[in-house]
Amino acid sequence: MxxxxxxxxxxxxxxxxxxxxxxxxxxxxxxxxxxxxxxIPGEYIFVDGSGVGDIGPTVMRERERLARDGFVIVRADIDPDSHKLASRPEILSRGFVFVPESGELLALAEEKIRDTAARGNGNRLSERIEAALSELFYQETKRRPMVFVLINGGKTTEK
Known part of the structure; x- marks a missing residue:
C-alpha cells in the first residue's frame, strides 16, 4: 500500500x-x-471456479503445500508372485525438482523403491514406499513433496 x-x-x-x-x-x-x-469488519473470501467462500482450511493447507513443495507420483509394476518390481518404476515430479538436473536424487529414489518392494510381502506396499520416499526427499532436499504411489499387480493393501 x-x-x-x-x-x-x-x-x-x-x-x-x-x-x-x-x-x-x-x-x-x-x-x-x-x-x-x-x-469495517470483514474477512478474506476465496473464490474457486464457480464456488465462492467454500474452500475449507484443509484444502488451503494442501494447496499451500503443493505450491511450496510440489508432488511426486510413482508408478510401479509389482510381480504378484515374487512381490518384487517387475520393471523399472516411473517417477514423475512436478514443482519439486527439475528432473533433467536431478538424476542422482531420482536414482536414489528408484533404489529406495526397489529396496522397499524387496522387503516384505506386499502388504501396504504403497504406504511403505510413500513413507520411504518422503523420508529420503526430506533428508536430501529439506522439502516435503506430496508423494503418491500407484502399484500395478500384486497385493498392495491389508484386508
Whole structure:
C-alpha cells in the first residue's frame, strides 16, 4: 500500500489527497476533504471456479503445500508372485525438482523403491514406499513433496 501512495505522489497528486490505509478501513470524502474512517469488519473470501467462500482450511493447507513443495507420483509394476518390481518404476515430479538436473536424487529414489518392494510381502506396499520416499526427499532436499504411489499387480493393501 505504501508503494501505491508513493506512485500517486510521484504522479503529482498532493500528499493530503493520498491515503495509505490498512485493509478494512474506510476512506470518507466530505466537503472536498479526505479522511480515514472506521474499520469495517470483514474477512478474506476465496473464490474457486464457480464456488465462492467454500474452500475449507484443509484444502488451503494442501494447496499451500503443493505450491511450496510440489508432488511426486510413482508408478510401479509389482510381480504378484515374487512381490518384487517387475520393471523399472516411473517417477514423475512436478514443482519439486527439475528432473533433467536431478538424476542422482531420482536414482536414489528408484533404489529406495526397489529396496522397499524387496522387503516384505506386499502388504501396504504403497504406504511403505510413500513413507520411504518422503523420508529420503526430506533428508536430501529439506522439502516435503506430496508423494503418491500407484502399484500395478500384486497385493498392495491389508484386508
Amino acid at each position: 505504501h508503494q501505491h501512495g508513493a506512485i500517486a505522489r510521484e504522479l503529482g497528486i498532493p500528499p493530503e489527497n493520498v491515503a495509505v490505509v490498512e485493509n478494512g478501513y474506510s476512506i470518507e470524502f466530505s466537503e472536498g476533504r479526505l479522511q480515514v474512517g472506521d474499520r
